[in-house]
Amino acid sequence: MIIARLRYWSDANVLLRAAEALIWINEARPGMPGDGDDVQALIQVNAQPQTMVKMDPSGHSEEAIMRIVVTTDGSKASEAASRYVARLASDLAKLPQVLLVYVDEPLLQRVAVELGVKGVDRYHQENGKAVMKGAKSRLKRAGINYEEHLLIGDPAEALLKFVKKSNCDVLVMGSHGRSALKSLFLGSVTIKVLSRSEVPVVVVR
Structure with a gap:
């Protein structure tokens, strides 16, 4: 399952074909369904393969190199997140x-x-070397150039701060970390990031 928190309805056009569901959390924004902070709209979609594009303020599209932040912590869900980026x-x-x-x-x-x-x-x-080993190998096999970033701190807070400064187009992360209870729909870190991120978030289970 792929879950994404989007800022605008048009962001749906830049999701990979693997996306199965879009979730809007918190405030309604232009072009999105809903009318307030309590809106949590779940819309099922079947996305087809397509060229990734950016929309400029005038509504015109232009090809661009996408900047993706992908997190890993060695968990199965985070490994699935790096596989998702490799397919993307x-x-x-x-x-x-x-x-x-x-x-x-x-x-x-x-x-x-x-x-x-x-x-x-x-x-x-x-710790960083051991945890990122699998994701690095996956990205290399896909021919993707990447930067490694080891952060120290509270996972959700550190990630949100990094994403804000990174000027990225999308954040990709696993639904559960190593310490999250599998019985929960989403882990606590993922929920915090989804509710506060200022960029689209793709959550991979």
Whole structure:
């Protein structure tokens, strides 16, 4: 299942054929159904393969290189997210620019003190290397150039801050992280990001 939070109805035109459902959360925006913060509209779609385009303010489209932020944490859902991006590349007129992101949570203060600055840095670098290995391999096989970004902090907050500064077109993430209960429809981090992201979000299960 692919779930996307969109800013405008026209954003549906830039989703990959694998998209099965669109979810609007929070405020209604121009061109979208709904009339307030309580709107949560679920619309089933069958998207066909198409060239990825951007719409300029005048409504004209132009081919552009898409900037995609894809998150990973080693979970099955996040691995599915990187596979989704690898498939997406084959349907685009131009290969996307991908920013691969992993957010490592901070160590407890007492542990950080014991390890020291260099030890803490080494700990996070090793975690990042291990977690991003699978996604990196997948993107390389698809011929996609990517940037690695290791962030430290609260997963949702750090990711939202990064996305805001990245000037990306879309965020792709897994529905559940490693610690999320599988019985939940979406993990807590995903829900926070969906409700606050200022860019379209594609959630992959």
